[in-house]
Amino acid sequence: MKTVKIGSVGLGRLGYEHAKNLATQIPGTELAAICDVNAEQAKKVADELGVKNVYSDFEEMCSNPELDGIAIVTPSFLHTQQIEIAMNHGKHVFCEKPLGTDVQQCKDAEKVVEAHPDLIFQLGFMRRFDPSYAEAKKKVDEGKIGKVVLVRSYTQDPRSTIEGTLKFAPHSGGQFLDMCVHDIDLVRWFTGANVKNVWGLGDAFEFDLYKELNDADNAVAVLQMDNEAVGFIFANRTHPAGSNVETEIIGTKGTLRIASVGAKNLLEIIDENGAHQEYYQDFLERWHSAFVAEMTAFTNHIRNNTKPTDLTVYDGTAVSEAAYRCKESFESGRVVLPIR
Amino acid sequence: MKTVKIGSVGLGRLGYEHAKNLATQIPGTELAAICDVNAEQAKKVADELGVKNVYSDFEEMCSNPELDGIAIVTPSFLHTQQIEIAMNHGKHVFCEKPLGTDVQQCKDAEKVVEAHPDLIFQLGFMRRFDPSYAEAKKKVDEGKIGKVVLVRSYTQDPRSTIEGTLKFAPHSGGQFLDMCVHDIDLVRWFTGANVKNVWGLGDAFEFDLYKELNDADNAVAVLQMDNEAVGFIFANRTHPAGSNVETEIIGTKGTLRIASVGAKNLLEIIDENGAHQEYYQDFLERWHSAFVAEMTAFTNHIRNNTKPTDLTVYDGTAVSEAAYRCKESFESGRVVLPIR
Amino acid sequence: MKTVKIGSVGLGRLGYEHAKNLATQIPGTELAAICDVNAEQAKKVADELGVKNVYSDFEEMCSNPELDGIAIVTPSFLHTQQIEIAMNHGKHVFCEKPLGTDVQQCKDAEKVVEAHPDLIFQLGFMRRFDPSYAEAKKKVDEGKIGKVVLVRSYTQDPRSTIEGTLKFAPHSGGQFLDMCVHDIDLVRWFTGANVKNVWGLGDAFEFDLYKELNDADNAVAVLQMDNEAVGFIFANRTHPAGSNVETEIIGTKGTLRIASVGAKNLLEIIDENGAHQEYYQDFLERWHSAFVAEMTAFTNHIRNNTKPTDLTVYDGTAVSEAAYRCKESFESGRVVLPIR
Amino acid sequence: MKTVKIGSVGLGRLGYEHAKNLATQIPGTELAAICDVNAEQAKKVADELGVKNVYSDFEEMCSNPELDGIAIVTPSFLHTQQIEIAMNHGKHVFCEKPLGTDVQQCKDAEKVVEAHPDLIFQLGFMRRFDPSYAEAKKKVDEGKIGKVVLVRSYTQDPRSTIEGTLKFAPHSGGQFLDMCVHDIDLVRWFTGANVKNVWGLGDAFEFDLYKELNDADNAVAVLQMDNEAVGFIFANRTHPAGSNVETEIIGTKGTLRIASVGAKNLLEIIDENGAHQEYYQDFLERWHSAFVAEMTAFTNHIRNNTKPTDLTVYDGTAVSEAAYRCKESFESGRVVLPIR
16 A cells, blocks of 8 residues: 655644644555644654654645645635645645635635646545544435435534633634534535525624624524525534534435434433433544544545545535625624525 | 313314313313314214213304303314404403414404403413423523523424325415414524514425425424524424424523424334334324313413413414514515514 | 223322322223221312212222222232222222232232132233333234343332432332332233242442341342243332333344333433433322323223233232242342242 | 554454554554464455564564564464463563453463563453443542442344354354453443352343354343442344443442443434434444554553553453353353352
C-alpha cells in the first residue's frame, strides 16, 4: 500500500485532532508536515507526533514536493486563499468548513477547483462520515423510507460551556453561519434537493449579548427545498445534557433518527431519577470516528486516484449561500427570501 | 357524591367512546341520555350501556330537566348551533374540537358562552388530559426547563389505513384544519403565547388526490409566537408504525419529550431486526385515558361548580384562526401571513 | 347485559383499590356489598362508592342471596377459610394472592374448590392481566420466540419507602413468600413447566433487621423447571427509581422484555443528567389497569358462565410450594432442594 | 515518545485484528514482527501491514532483541508454553484468554509470571477496556451504586451464524469455558469478590449436537460470591438480533446497565414494526475500540514501566477454575460445587 503524505495547516483544537488522526489512526498515511503561525505550538506537536517537517509559512509547506495533499484547518477567512495556493502547487486539498466567509469567496474557490480538474477537493462535512449518518444515507438511497419529506436537524451546544461560547460569540458569524451549516448540508444531502425558500426565526431568550449582536441563543431555520421537502433546523447554545447533534429523516414509508438520545456509550444508569443515559460532553469526542473516516476517505482518494462524487466544492457554496439567507431573514424580520 | 347526569349527542366512533366512558368509567356520573340522527344506532347503544333516555332530536334532549350537561360529539358544522341550543336550555357544555368550521362561527360561539357566565364550557382538546402531557405541562409551569423556545409536535396517521383516509379526505377540511388543530393548541399551551406569523409548507408526495384537493399528504406548519418562541408542526398520513402523536418542548434549561417512541405498552421485542417496541395502531386506544380524564374533569366542574381556567372558548377561536392561516399560506404559495 | 353483583371483603390499600374498581370501572358490574372488621372504614367507603350493603361479619355478607361473587382481599391467613365460607354459600370467588400461608392450607383450598365444580375460582395474579404481560404471553403462545429457555423476573420496591417496609418486615413472611410469588407464577406461566429444583441466595446487604429475621434485603431465587428452562428471580427492597417489576423471556428464536425501563408514562426528560424517564412510584398506580382487567375477567366469567382455564387453584399451590422451597434453601444454606 | 515494538503470534481472525491494531491504531507502537505456522498467511499480512520481520517459529521471534513485548493470539492449548518461552526471552506478554486449558496449566503460568517480576503480563479480558464497561467500573468504585449485590451478564452469539458455530462446537470446550469466562471475569471484577459456589444449568433446547457433546445451546451459570453477592451468567448460541453482550450491575443504591439494547450505532429506524435499533452483527466490530484500548494499555505499561494492578495472572486462574466448576456442575447434574 502506497504511503500517502499529508501536510496539515492550523493547529487549534480541531487542527490538532486532524493532525493526530493523520499521524496515528489512518493506515497507509503519514503526517509528513505541519504548519502553524505559532511556531512554538507547531514544534511541540511535531515532537509529539513525530512529524518531520515543520513550517510557519503555508506556501513554503506547499512547495514541499514530498507532500501529496494538504489539510486546511485554519480560521475560515483563510480557507479560499489557502485552497488556491495549495492547488497551484499541485496538492490535493482537504478543507474544513465553511468553504468561505461569504458567497463570493465560495464562488472564487469553485473557479480554483475547476481550474485543477486532476486534483481532489474534499470539504470537512464530517457528519456524513459518521457511521450512523452514513448508514442512514445508505438506507435512504436504497429507498427504505420512500421519498424524503422532512429532515429535522438540531445542533446543540452544552450550556455548561456557555462562558466560553459567549466570549467567542462576536467573532463566530452567528448561529446560522457557525452552527447551522452542517445541518443545511445534511438537509441537502438527505433530500437530494436545493434550497428554495428560507425563514430564520428565534431569539436571544436568555443571553442579552446575542441580542446586541442581532443574533439568537436559540435559532431556527426552515428550508423549503426545490422538491417541496422541508428542512427544519434548530441551533442552541443552552443544551443541558451536553453536546448534541440529532437528525430525523421522515420519508413516505419510514423514518430514520440519528441520536434521538445522544448517548455517549452503551451505559444506562438507574438511580432516583429513573433510567438515564449520559450524553457526549464534547464535539471532538462525539465525532472522533467521523474525523478519522473523512481523512481515511481523503487519503484513499489520493491513493486510488478517485474523487468524492457527492461532496463537491459546489456543496460548500450552496450551504454557505443558504446559511446567509437564513441570517438575512432572521436579521431583517422579513420572513422569507427566495434563493436564486 | 352527587351524581352528575350527562346527555351525549353524536354516536360515531368518537361519540361512542365518549358515551361508553360516561356510562362506565367515570365515578359519580350517569349517562342519562343519548341522541343521534340515526335512531337505530342510538337505540342499540342505549341498550348496551343502559341509557334511560334516547333522542333523535337534539333540542328535545336539551329540554330534559334531569340533565346537568351535554357532550357534543357531532360533525363540526353542527357544533356552534348545538352549543347555543344547549346553553339556552341552561346546560353545561362539553364540545369536541374544532369549535367551529370557520373563524366567524368561533366568534359567534364566544358570544354564546359570554352570555351564559354561569355555565361551564369545555373544549375537547383531550391531549392536555393525557398523563404524559399533563405532567409535561406541570414541569413547564414549575420552571423545570426554563423559558420555552421551541414546541415541535407531530400528528401522524397510520399508512395502513390510508384507504379510509383518502375516502374521507375531500370532507376533512385538509390537514391543517383536521390534524394540526391539536398541535396548534399544544404550541399555544406550552409556550403560553399567541400565534404571530405562520408558514404552511409540504406537498402531496405520494397521493395525487391531495394535490387535486390543494392539500398535502405531508404538511408542515411553522408558527412564530408573539414571544418569539417557535412552533413546528408536522402532520402526515403515511406513518408506517401506527398512530403517532409526539411532542417536544425545548426550554432554555431542559427539554421534555412525549412519545418520542410511541410505544403502546412496556413490551420490547428483540428479534432479527434488533430491539423494537410496537406503536399504538389506533388513536382511540392511544387517548383512552385522556378521554376519560377530560370527561372526569368536565363532570367534576359541574359537581363542584368550578370552571376550566386555562382551556376556554377563546382557545378554540385562536386555534381555528391559526389553522386557517396555515391553510391559506400553504394554498397561496405566499409564505407568511401576519395574524391580527 | 346482566349486572353482576359482587361483595368485597377487606378494605386495606389493595382492598380499597379493588372496591373502587368494582364500583366505578367495570361495565355491567355492581359492588353490592362490602365487609371489613373496621366498621367505620366500611361505612366510609360504602358512602363514597355508593355501596348498598355494609357488613362487618364475612359469613353474613356471604348469606346475601343478591351477591353473585365474593372478592377476598383480606390478610393472607384468612384466605382459605373465607374461600370455604363463600363457596359453601354458593358464591364465585376471587381471592388475592397468596392462596394460603402454607402448603397444607393451599391443599385444603384445592379440596374446597374441587367440591364446588360449578363455581368460579380466580386467584389474584394480576400481572397476567397487564396489557404488556398479556401480549407477551400471546406472542409466546404463538411461537414467536421459539422455545422458552429463560424467564428473568425482578420485583423491586422503592428505597424511598424503606421505613415502612422495615416496619412491615417481621410480618411479611420474607421476600420469597411476600415478593417472589408473583415472579414464580410468571416463570411457570411463560415456561409452561413446573419447578424441579430451586436455589435461594442473597443477603441482608444493608439493613440488619433482615439479618435478624433470617431474611435478605436483596434476594435471588433460581428455578430449574422440569423442562430444563430456567427461572431467575430477584427481589429487592432498595430500588432507587421507584416501584419496578420487569420480566424478560428469552426463547430460542427471540426475546421479550416487559418494563426493561419501567417508565410510568411516555414523557422523557432531558436535563443535565442526559435523557431519562421516570418510574412508577407506587405499585397500585403501576398495576391499575391490570387490577381492572382481572376483575373484568372475573365478572365476565360469572356473566358468561365460563372459567379461567390457565389460572387455577393448583397454580396457587404450586407457586406457594416453590416459594417455601426457596425460603428453606436460603435459610438452610443448603443450596438446592428437589420439589416433589 | 519511545516507540514500543511488539511481535504478535497467531493470525486467525482475532490475531489479525490485534496485528492490524498494533500496526495502525496505537500511537507510539510498531508491530515489528509477526509469527504464524501458516507462513503464507504471515507473509501476506506482513506485506499488508508493513511488518519487517516474519516468523513461523515462535521461539525464533522471541529471540529478536528488537522486540519489547509479545502478543499471544494462538489456540488456547499453546498459551502457557508460549508465555514461558516469551518471558524466558525477557519479553513482556499480552496473552489472549483463556490463560490455560485447565487449572493446572493456569497455575503453571502463575509460576512463570512470578519468576519474572520485572515483566508485564496482561490477559485479554478486553471487555474491561470497553468505554461503557470502564465507565461502569469507575462508577462502582466511586460508590455511586452502593454495595454490588447482583451482576447479570449475557453473552449471546447470533443465530444467523449457527452453522459455523456448530462446526466449531466439538473443539470449543463448551459454553462455560468458551463463552462464560468473560462474564465470570466481569462478575469477579464488579463484585470485587471470589466465587464460592456455582450451579450450572441449561439444556440443548434446539441443537442435538450440544446434547451429544454433553453441552447446552442455552447455558446458565449462577455464582455465589464469597461476599454473598450473586453472579448470573447466560450464554446462548441462538440470539436473533446479532452478537450481543450485556451486563447489569445492581447495587444497593443504583443500577448500571451496559448494552441493555446492544445498538451498533445511534441510528433508530421507525417502520411498520415500530421503532427499532440494529445490533452489532459481529463481535470484532462490537469490541474494536476495546481491543485497541487494551493494546494501548499494554504498550503504555511497557513504555512507562508500570503494571496492570487489577488484572493479573491470578484472575486468569480464578476465572478458569470457576468456569470448570460450572461445567462440572452442569455435566454432573449435581447442582452446586464448593470452590476451594
